[in-house]
Amino acid sequence: xxxxxxxxxxxxLVGDCIGLMQSLPPASVHAIFADxxxxxxxxxxxxxxxxxxxxxxxxxWDRFDDLAAYDAFTREWLTQARRVLRKDGTIWxxxxxxxxxxxxAALQDLxxxxxxxxxxxxxxxxxxxxxxxxxxxHETLIWAARGPESRYRFNYAAMKSLNEDLQMRSDxxxxxxxxxxxLRDGAGAKxxxxxxxxxxxxxxxxxxxxxxxxxxxxxLGTGTTGxxxxxxxxxxxxxxxxxxxxxxxxxxxxxxxxxxEAAASVTxxxxxxxxxxxxTLVERGLVPPGTELVDRLxxxxxxxxxxxxxxxxxxxxxxxxxxxxxxxxxxxxGWAFWHVETREGGLxxxxxxxxxxxGRG
Numbered sequence: 001x002x003x004x005x006x007x008x009x010x011x012x013l014v015g016d017c018i019g020l021m022q023s024l025p026p027a028s029v030h031a032i033f034a035d036x037x038x039x040x041x042x043x044x045x046x047x048x049x050x051x052x053x054x055x056x057x058x059x060x061w062d063r064f065d066d067l068a069a070y071d072a073f074t075r076e077w078l079t080q081a082r083r084v085l086r087k088d089g090t091i092w093x094x095x096x097x098x099x100x101x102x103x104x105a106a107l108q109d110l111x112x113x114x115x116x117x118x119x120x121x122x123x124x125x126x127x128x129x130x131x132x133x134x135x136x137x138h139e140t141l142i143w144a145a146r147g148p149e150s151r152y153r154f155n156y157a158a159m160k161s162l163n164e165d166l167q168m169r170s171d172x173x174x175x176x177x178x179x180x181x182x183l184r185d186g187a188g189a190k191x192x193x194x195x196x197x198x199x200x201x202x203x204x205x206x207x208x209x210x211x212x213x214x215x216x217x218x219x220l221g222t223g224t225t226g227x228x229x230x231x232x233x234x235x236x237x238x239x240x241x242x243x244x245x246x247x248x249x250x251x252x253x254x255x256x257x258x259x260x261e262a263a264a265s266v267t268x269x270x271x272x273x274x275x276x277x278x279x280t281l282v283e284r285g286l287v288p289p290g291t292e293l294v295d296r297l298x299x300x301x302x303x304x305x306x307x308x309x310x311x312x313x314x315x316x317x318x319x320x321x322x323x324x325x326x327x328x329x330x331x332x333x334g335w336a337f338w339h340v341e342t343r344e345g346g347l348x349x350x351x352x353x354x355x356x357x358x359g360r361g
Contacts, residue, residue: 007214012226012238012253014246017218020239021080028084029237030153030213032091033204033225035196036077038098039070070099074106077218082110084216088151090115090208093142094196100140112144115152116170120200123175141204153208157267162206174199183222183248191248192222201228209234211264223249230256233264276354278319278334279308286353293319293338296347300326302338310338319350 007028013020064070081091091112095103107114118141125137145152159168174197181198183191201224205215211233217225220238222245229236230253240246258264281287282304289306302312302322309317315325319334335354339347 007235008237009214009235010226010230010237012220012223012240012246012250014240014243016241017239018077018080021077021084021216021218024084024216024237026083027086028214029216030086030089031205031209032081032085032089032216032218033201034077034081034091034093034217035194035219035221036074036093036095036099036103037064037070037219038096038194039064039067039102067102071102071106074103075110078106078110078112081216081218082112082146085146087146087149088153090143090145090150090152092204092208093144094120094139095142096139097136100142104142107142107144111147113146113148113150114142114144115154116143117141118143119171121171121173123173124178125176143208153210155207155209155266159203159207161267162203168207172200172203174203177224183252192245195222196224198224198228201225202232205229205232205234206266210266211261220249221245223252226253227256230258233258233261276357277308278350280357281350281353282306282308284357286356287340287350291340293350294341294347295323295326295337296339302326 006025064073085091091107093103093107094100104114104117120139120141122137122139125135128135160166162168177195177197182195185191205225205228209215212235214235214237215225215229216237216239218239220226220240223238226236226238226249236253238246238249240249278287282289287293287304289304291304293302293304293310294300300312302310302315305311305316310319310322312322312326315322317325319338320332321334323332323334323337324330335351336349338350340350340353342348
């Protein structure tokens, strides 16, 4: 999908995210994933009993002078993020208990429309070494549209399919980034202290974008967003102020093999599927007048009429109405209820005939 805009697609720009976003055209990206500094409160939060750092985090990259400075920074980058986001685009912002409440307030103050808060429940959380608090086993993602008027994308069917045909819930049980996925330096130490797992970004990107859409990450780090976007056939723009992280991200992303167009596609939402009346199948001779339809257990038989209605005893009406009447049910999906008997003695559901017209077959 072409964007029609002069964008640095599939590139990593090194520098301050606010200044870099100011250089991007307005309303130019479909989605944003942001993992901003946590603004950790106390050095003690991050140290083991022997005073060594937990997960390699230090104060330099993640600490502000005070909450007012952090809030000012947050509002400044979110203002630019909203400017570059398309009218119907969405943003994901992830944080911990240190900062997520301040992020949420800033999002609402700036006009974003919060859609969900999603709990990423870590399968293998870092222990609380001092034993003075509960083990912090989750982070919170805030998903928001650009505004209340946005006709935002949510790939509901794709999320349901990803979750074994059950509605996707707002608590996600995903392990921390470990093993071969974790980037390390020459000495074997973790290259980035808060590298996010690809499984988390897979779900985020798949939920709210289509292949070819542009995903922006203002705090790219070691490139998880870019790597997953490339694999899923999306375009990305990464912003990162640390040149070492940017170089590592570039090498990582370059090694990713994109999925084929078919493999990267998402299950369409029902409202995006063309509406095909049953009468169209009758007109085209796919299910001609006089055809006898049966339910899956062959309990009822209905005859197709030239005007696309059905007759079954005294019942007459649409495929949905007659299906409901014979079952004495309040409603019925006639496409799934009625079948055509094949020459081989099997059954073919009506929806399979509709698929021939819509291209879903």
